[in-house]
Every structure is written in C-alpha cells, then in structure tokens.
Amino acid sequence: MRLLHTMLRVTDLDRSIAFYTDLLGMTLLRKRENTQYRYTLAFVGYADESEQAVIELTYNWGTHSYEPGTAFGHIAIGVDNLHQTCETLRKGGARITREPGPVKGGTTEIAFIEDPDGYKVELIQQGT
Known part of the structure; x- marks a missing residue:
C-alpha cells in the first residue's frame, strides 16, 4: 500500500491551480471534467502520481464556499x-x-x- 493523493474541495479551480503550481512549484499533472455530475478534478504534485502522493483539487460547479471543519489540520x-x-x-x-x-x-x-x-x-x- 501507499498514499496516492489528498483531496481538497476548492471554490475557484484556476486560482487554486495557480497557487499550487505558480507559488508552490507543483506541476499540473492532469485535469478531468465530468459534465454529467458537474465537477472538475485537477491533480497537482512535485512528481508523477506513480512516484509519490499528489493533491487532488475538486471543483464542484456552482459551489462558492465550504466549511472546512475542525478535523483537517494541514x-x-x-x-x-x-x-x-x-x-x-x-x-x-x-x-x-x-x-x-x-x-x-x-x-x-x-x-x-x-x-x-x-x-x-x-x-x-x-x-x-
């Protein structure tokens, strides 16, 4: 077994991709849109998913805010x-x-x- 990715729900996919790629130096590894269920996934990381864990940015179309809660740390x-x-x-x-x-x-x-x-x-x- 190995850790594959961590998923974060985001409110502006382009803004989040820019943060993780432009500011933190990650690479956009892949992006997939699902029109039927109205969401887009973008995977970013420092290496290919076959080599190390990455971050999955999930944008649910039309969602403009989330309550991250108190359980997630960093x-x-x-x-x-x-x-x-x-x-x-x-x-x-x-x-x-x-x-x-x-x-x-x-x-x-x-x-x-x-x-x-x-x-x-x-x-x-x-x-x-």
Missing part, C-alpha cells in the same frame, strides 16, 4: 530554505499565517501559509 511541504521560500511566497501574494521559526518545544524550523480556500500548508525546513 498539508506539509519540505523546503530547502524556509526564510527565502516565505519571502518569495509573500511577494507572490501568499498569506503567511505563521512566520518562520522553531516549532514549539523543539528545534525544527517551520512556517504556515494558507491556500486560496484557507487550507493550511506547513513549510518545514529540510536539513540544516
């Missing part, structure tokens, strides 16, 4: 230079909700940003 992405990544994302318009710094009670450096629908994305400094 997506985590490892980065080579946390401070530089945050500055680049800030300049690109990303909302940084936790500035870079050590995790509470530890030494791992992290930061948090939000995607256009308010989903949290944790950025984790890789290596030292």
Whole structure:
C-alpha cells in the first residue's frame, strides 16, 4: 500500500491551480471534467502520481464556499530554505499565517501559509 493523493474541495479551480503550481512549484499533472455530475478534478504534485502522493483539487460547479471543519489540520511541504521560500511566497501574494521559526518545544524550523480556500500548508525546513 501507499498514499496516492489528498483531496481538497476548492471554490475557484484556476486560482487554486495557480497557487499550487505558480507559488508552490507543483506541476499540473492532469485535469478531468465530468459534465454529467458537474465537477472538475485537477491533480497537482512535485512528481508523477506513480512516484509519490499528489493533491487532488475538486471543483464542484456552482459551489462558492465550504466549511472546512475542525478535523483537517494541514498539508506539509519540505523546503530547502524556509526564510527565502516565505519571502518569495509573500511577494507572490501568499498569506503567511505563521512566520518562520522553531516549532514549539523543539528545534525544527517551520512556517504556515494558507491556500486560496484557507487550507493550511506547513513549510518545514529540510536539513540544516
């Protein structure tokens, strides 16, 4: 077994694709429209689905808001230079909700940003 993808419901598919590809550097791997059931799926990731888990962005046509709830936490992405990544994302318009710094009670450096629908994305400094 292996993890295949995580699905996020989005309210503006093009805006979400731009966030994950333009700002976070993922690739749009595939996109599929279902006219009968009125939804579009877009899969984004850093590698092909055969190699690693990806994110499925689901747009249900005509839906303009969601209640994410309190159970979902965040997506985590490892980065080579946390401070530089945050500055680049800030300049690109990303909302940084936790500035870079050590995790509470530890030494791992992290930061948090939000995607256009308010989903949290944790950025984790890789290596030292």
